[in-house]
């Protein structure tokens with residue numbers, strides 16, 4: 284096949300993959316956001332229900348759907364477990380490294396799985412504040428995870444764009 | 455955590471499935487007991503010496519190397535034993551063919567070309583790229599059709615005065631297409647009689663009849679672990695008229711093109727595996743073909759949103775089933791199936807070093823999202839119908855579970 288690489292997953296990845304938490308769509312979600320695409324080979328969709336408690340916005344519940352490898356499914360599952368019950372401010376501070384560590388340390392080639400999960404979360408949080416007053420902790424500029432996710436999505440768009448140009452030219 | 459301890463814990467979590475069926479014969483193989491028994495004496499009972507030294511254990515080794523050469527020669531129709539060289543893998547045989555040919559000064563010219571098909575194994579594509587970079591040659595990849603076949607009409611335009619070397623495999627390792635090789639060789643040689651034609655027959659050997667004289671190929675690769683032999687032995691057939699420069703340098707022994715001492719125990723295992731494979735050849739192939747059809751038809755008719763990769767029936771090698779399950783990612787499915795004791799591989803990007811799906815699947819026109827969901831099964835005479843039944847019972851449940859989680863919804 285293509286050039287293969289060893290994937291020493293920790294036992295945690297397998298344990299969660301076998302038995303993921305918080306799966307499936309949520310009908311009463313406040314925000315729904317995705318990151319990645321089928322063409323990239325991984326796509327996470329996050330459903331989050333937010334409840335306001337005074338000046339705190341709290342994740343009442345969250346769930347996910349994932350098209351991706353075992354690490355991708357495990358990363359999304361861990362993420363939903365980490366954010367449930369937390370304020371959006373706390374959730375915003377979750378880093379891809381934290382997700383990877385929670386999974387027992389992903390192999391470097393799988394870092395993008397935790398980046399994708401956190402990227403989807405950050406998108407969801409931004410979406411929540413889209414037509415509201417922005418809290419002070421929400422930065423204007425895209426974070427590392429958001430940039431990485433965009434880059435992956437754009438790379439595939441460009442690839443398909445150039446393929447389409449070639450096909451059109453042949454017609 | 456150290457990699458070894460991490461994987462140990464991973465295996466503990468995985469557990470030992472109640473039933474196991476190994477279908478990943480593409481990537482490597484278990485070695486049958488009879489083959490292991492043919493190997494073992496050569497470690498410490500006999501033939502453990504160097505085959506080019508004048509003592510009894512050396513001569514015993516030499517005898518074994520030649521017995522295996524005779525059998526290889528006979529099974530591929532080679533006239534002369536000197537035309538067979540053992541290497542330590544199929545990868546090495548392909549490297550020897552391509553780098554060894556181009557490294558020989560008389561074989562290359564300024565402006566010369568190497569032509570390969572777009573679906574070759576990477577052990578052909580990479581050496582061809584490397585050789586062309588090293589010596590300033592051109593490399594061209596011939597495209598294939600949606601089933602993986604090189605069209606002889608199109609191929610014609612790739613061979614001209616400047617073409618030095620062509621390498622096109624006999625059977626594709628991922629999608630199982632059996633090339634019309636004789637036709638391609640004829641096209642190449644009539645466009646340029648000096649062209650040297652190499653074929654990688656690693657996935658054809660013991661699955662379709664091969665006769666190097668009839669095919670008129672100049673070089674041909676085979677590999678032991680693709681036919682239930684031990685991994686770590688390959689062989690290259692090189693027609694006497696074709697001269698190579700050994701790309702590796704060191705002390706020569708029996709082999710004049712590949713230095714280092716021959717791996718006699720594994721060569722003995724290779725011989726046993728060849729004997730087994732060629733005994734009742736046709737019966738074995740049709741037995742496996744029936745299993746293949748059962749597996750492929752069972753998957754296609756039992757599971758929605760599945761694509762068959764490669765030829766549907768005609769022109770497909772007897773042991774290959776390659777399908778794409780849409781809306782799930784192949785690596786996740788290999789893990790899910792492993793938990794149930796079904797061992798397969800995927801051409802998805804997630805299993806790859808470069809995060810790109812299989813170049814073979816892209817070359818036959820699969821979209822990325824289709825390639826990511828691909829699963830390759832390879833069958834052999836060691837599979838039973840009940841193994842296929844177990845697979846057909848297990849796969850739909852695995853696919854169903856992952857599709858239920860999937861964020862890629864059906865339209």
Ligand SMILES: Cc1ncc(COP(=O)(O)O)c(C=O)c1O
Pocket residue numbers: 480481542543544545546548575577623626627654655656657677678679680686687688
């Ligand atoms: C078509 C083809 N060529 C070459 C090889 C390489 O052989 P080896 O694994 O012995 O290096 C393989 C192995 O998968 C193969 O399928």
